[in-house]
Amino acid sequence: MRVAELSRTSGVPVPSIKYYLRAGLLPPGERTAPNQADYGDSHVHRLRLIRALIEVGGLSVAAVKEVLESVDAQGADLHEALGSAFAATLPARTAEEESEYTETARRTAADLIERHGWLVGSDSKNVEALVSALAVMYRLQQHDVESMVELYAQHANTMATREVAWVAERGDIDAVVEAAVVGTFIGGAVFNAMRVIVHESASKKTLAAS
Amino acid sequence: MRVAELSRTSGVPVPSIKYYLRAGLLPPGERTAPNQADYGDSHVHRLRLIRALIEVGGLSVAAVKEVLESVDAQGADLHEALGSAFAATLPARTAEEESEYTETARRTAADLIERHGWLVGSDSKNVEALVSALAVMYRLQQHDVESMVELYAQHANTMATREVAWVAERGDIDAVVEAAVVGTFIGGAVFNAMRVIVHESASKKTLAAS
Known part of the structure; x- marks a missing residue:
């Protein structure tokens, strides 16, 4: 399909599509004439994913590029692809400086990992995020x-x-990796919104009862 | 206590304390001489809260100011204070433009609220965030x-x-509101880190079994 149809199908305006192409977020279409390219279903999917990451994930264009690059780099190794996609979803945060609290936190995290049998590398960014928090x-x-x-x-x-x-x-x-990325972000946004709704509701109920 | 001791007790460097004072995040101490002020335990608590919101919540100084203002403005009405503190924790996101999906999402949200008996206002920002996601x-x-x-x-x-x-x-x-704000952010960070750790672990187990 041409760019105008890609825009209609995906709901993404043509100028945005051109911006994502220039920024390297969207792979180029197949060139059919000097000023014309052909796009396929994979472009529609990729555009939906980009918009979801920006609109609901709250990611910057640079962060979206990083997520997509880690997904694209994996080829056929599903496990590596999933791991990278999940790791890429974690915001970078100032690490807590080393202190007695970090030591306690590290022991707690190690204990949790052992008790629950979580299979994670000791250098996992996700574990570092847990220790910080x-x-x-x-x-x-x-x-x-x-x-x-x-x-x-x-x-x-x-x-x-x-x-x-x-x-x-x-x-x-492709479908699995897309679902994993979408699930992490969109599922996370759905769950976090529900969590604060229940906070609001439960405090009203607690206060009404007291 | 003087500012040097406030810094030692809270672990926050003096220049950061002075910056938070100028930015209005930290209330001024009691002036004891033209160039000297006295700080109390409430300053230590407030400093810890500020650092937690910035370091783990990932909030900007402006966002921290907004959270603290909504907390400070509430006085004795616990329920309002909790509600505002939770609402202030939600990041502003581009709203999904009105579409068939928004209508479906709104119906789903209304159905959830009814079935689960969640007490939330119809104009709740938290509900809007849920509908968007x-x-x-x-x-x-x-x-x-x-x-x-x-x-x-x-x-x-x-x-x-x-x-x-x-x-x-x-x-x-004060302790309840502080705990509510900290719980939302820090508890959220702890839970989200665990969630991606289990993602990583469960995908390894799924793939090893297949």
Whole structure:
């Protein structure tokens, strides 16, 4: 299809499509004449993915490029592709400086990984993000941190295992990787919105009862 | 205490403290001499909260100011204070333009709110965020959206209800509001890190079994 039809099908305006082409987010179409290119279904999918990452994931164009590059670089190794796609979704955050809290946080994380049998590399960015967040929780001396951490671990276990099964039901590698990226971001946005809705609702109920 | 001791106690460098004072994030100390002020425990707490919001919440100084202002403005009305603090935690995102997907998403959200008995205002920003994310999920035509939405709703229900109970165990309004803000951000960061760790782990297990 030509660029005008690609725009109609995907719902993305032509100037945006041209911008994504120039920025290297969208692979070029097949050239059919000096000023004309042909686009396929893969372009429609890729455009939807780009828009979802920007609009709901809240990612910058540069961050979208990084996610897509890690997905594109993987070829046929599904496991590597999924791992990179998930790792690329984590925002870079200032690391908690090394302190007694970081040590406690690292022990807690190692204990969780062992008890729950999580298969993660020791150099996983995801584990580092967990240690950072836990260290801040300990530093702020919130009471009863352990029982909250266990609550989060149990929910993360059952919820994320179901999500991965949902993603794995797709057919080919492209569909699986796309679903994994979309699931992480869009699913995450859906869940986070529900979580604060329940916060709002539960505090109203608690206060009404007291 | 003087500013040097405030810095030692809170772990925040003096230049950062002075910057937060100028930016209006930290209330001024009690002036004891033309060039000298006295700070108390409330300053230590506030500094820890500011650092947590910036480092783990990933918020800008301007966003932190907005959160703190909505907390400070509430006075004694706990319910309003909690609601504003939670609403302030939601990132502003480009709204999905009105479409068939938005209509479907709005119906789904209304149905969830009714079935789960969530007490939220119809103009809640949190509900708008949910509708936006759901609309993108429908637009991307991911299969079996309904069962994922129900999975998220069940986890949000039990997890967030426990979180609110945990927050409500605190004593005075300041401690409750601080715990609510910290819980939303830091608890959210802890949970999100665990979620992607389980994604990574579960995909390795799925692939090893196939």
